Amino acid sequence: MFRSLAGINYRIWFIGALVSNIGTWMQRTAQDWYVLTELTNADAAAVGITMALQFGPALVIGPAAGIIADRMPGRRLLAITQTAQALLALALGLIIVLGIAELWMVYLLALGLGIATAVDAPARQTFVGELVATSELPNAVALNSASFNTARLIGPAVAGVLTVLVGAGWVILVNVATFAAMLVALGLLRADALQPMQKTSRGRGQLRAGIRYVARRADLVVVFTMVFLVGTFGFNFAIFTATMARVEFDRGAGAFGLLSSIIAIGSVAGALLSARRERPRLRVIVLAALGFALSMVIAALMPTFELFAIVLIPIGYFALTMITSANAYVQSTTRASIRGRVMALYLTIFMGGTPVGAPVLGLVANELGARWAMGVGALAATLAALVAVLWMRSTRDLRIRRGLNDDPWWRLRVRYDGDDFERRMRDLDTATTEIAIIEAEVRKT
Numbered sequence: 001m002f003r004s005l006a007g008i009n010y011r012i013w014f015i016g017a018l019v020s021n022i023g024t025w026m027q028r029t030a031q032d033w034y035v036l037t038e039l040t041n042a043d044a045a046a047v048g049i050t051m052a053l054q055f056g057p058a059l060v061i062g063p064a065a066g067i068i069a070d071r072m073p074g075r076r077l078l079a080i081t082q083t084a085q086a087l088l089a090l091a092l093g094l095i096i097v098l099g100i101a102e103l104w105m106v107y108l109l110a111l112g113l114g115i116a117t118a119v120d121a122p123a124r125q126t127f128v129g130e131l132v133a134t135s136e137l138p139n140a141v142a143l144n145s146a147s148f149n150t151a152r153l154i155g156p157a158v159a160g161v162l163t164v165l166v167g168a169g170w171v172i173l174v175n176v177a178t179f180a181a182m183l184v185a186l187g188l189l190r191a192d193a194l195q196p197m198q199k200t201s202r203g204r205g206q207l208r209a210g211i212r213y214v215a216r217r218a219d220l221v222v223v224f225t226m227v228f229l230v231g232t233f234g235f236n237f238a239i240f241t242a243t244m245a246r247v248e249f250d251r252g253a254g255a256f257g258l259l260s261s262i263i264a265i266g267s268v269a270g271a272l273l274s275a276r277r278e279r280p281r282l283r284v285i286v287l288a289a290l291g292f293a294l295s296m297v298i299a300a301l302m303p304t305f306e307l308f309a310i311v312l313i314p315i316g317y318f319a320l321t322m323i324t325s326a327n328a329y330v331q332s333t334t335r336a337s338i339r340g341r342v343m344a345l346y347l348t349i350f351m352g353g354t355p356v357g358a359p360v361l362g363l364v365a366n367e368l369g370a371r372w373a374m375g376v377g378a379l380a381a382t383l384a385a386l387v388a389v390l391w392m393r394s395t396r397d398l399r400i401r402r403g404l405n406d407d408p409w410w411r412l413r414v415r416y417d418g419d420d421f422e423r424r425m426r427d428l429d430t431a432t433t434e435i436a437i438i439e440a441e442v443r444k445t
Contacts, residue, residue, distance in 0.1 A: 160257020
């Protein structure tokens with residue numbers, strides 16, 4: 001489960017990322033609660049707009065950020081983006097502490113943070129490939145998710161308590177200090193133990209090349225479609241938990257932070273179990289989407305705060321199992337020279353849907369209630385799984401037939417031969433990479 005931590009560079013990275021992620025979750029919790037309770041009168045749509053501005057830039061500049069990640073050394077690029085995010089957090093914390101914050105200011109800083117994050121995300125994703133061997137990449141991706149969600153377990157709970165004690169502004173200023181952990185980690189990495197990926201030189205049509213690559217990979221198109229549907233309408237947990245805590249159960253900031261941490265219990269479990277798998281499989285992504293949909297429906301029906309909190313654990317588990325498996329699948333089946341652009345497109349699809357989904361879900365929560373908003377997320381996850389199942393059936397990799405003669409009439413036997421397809425895709429990418437190396441040597445000669 002923890003085999004990637006055997007490498008010194010990955011250990012340094014893991015610790016720095018964990019500390020930084022704790023601060024990030026503290027800021028997100030404090031910011032969303034401040035917008036909901038201080039700048040508005042429990043307006044879920046305002047929280048949705050804040051999230052949209054924070055994630056929206058990924059939709060616009062995400063693909064271009066992938067080209068930057070494929071060109072620039074990952075270590076230098078991450079140092080720049082982490083510093084920019086720290087300065088934006090400092091500005092947000094100061095205006096809240098000084099009592100001069102207005103909603104438009106929070107919107108503006110959320111937009112700035114979204115731009116920095118859009119450039120940071122593909123660089124962070126692809127940089128993992130420089131810290132571990134290719135065979136350990138799925139494990140490293142899963143442990144990254146475990147780190148992120150361990151921070152999600154700690155950060156919101158701490159933020160909820162500190163918001164009550166000292167206020168949202170000071171919580172955000174604590175996050176500024178945690179960015180130093182990531183910058184120190186980048187400085188401590190051993191250059192001789194890094195495995196630098198071949199960077200792409202400047203040239204025309206590089207973004208189109210990334211899009212064409214994804215378009216001719218039917219399996220990636222299916223994964224991207226699933227991630228878009230679930231990411232747009234299902235992964236808006238701040239809206240779900242904030243409105244359920246405040247409106248449905250009449251609870252305060254501490255309860256909101258607690259719900260966010262409870263989701264993270266299941267998320268950490270899902271990420272760690274994903275780390276145990278030798279490689280990601282498409283069938284796991286589909287089953288996790290179905291589990292996520294069912295859990296969302298059950299949570300929406302819960303009559304008490306305590307029962308609602310318990311059901312958040314499987315929601316977190318299935319959500320992270322799906323997204324970690326999808327992330328690792330895309331990275332491990334994509335050749336290194338184009339991985340930055342492909343991951344940028346992946347993250348654009350995943351995060352770029354939030355500007356659409358978050359305001360819509362905020363309006364649904366305002367007009368119909370938070371329970372109906374969660375129902376929309378469940379429906380999106382069900383559609384995502386249906387898309388994958390129909391594609392698997394069309395390729396004849398998925399076979400569903402009646403049981404044997406002595407089986408009950410309702411029992412079905414399911415067989416999926418997608419492993420052969422996934423192996424062919426990996427072999428094709430390996431061959432393509434070898435051809436590119438030979439062509440480069442011929443040009444040099």
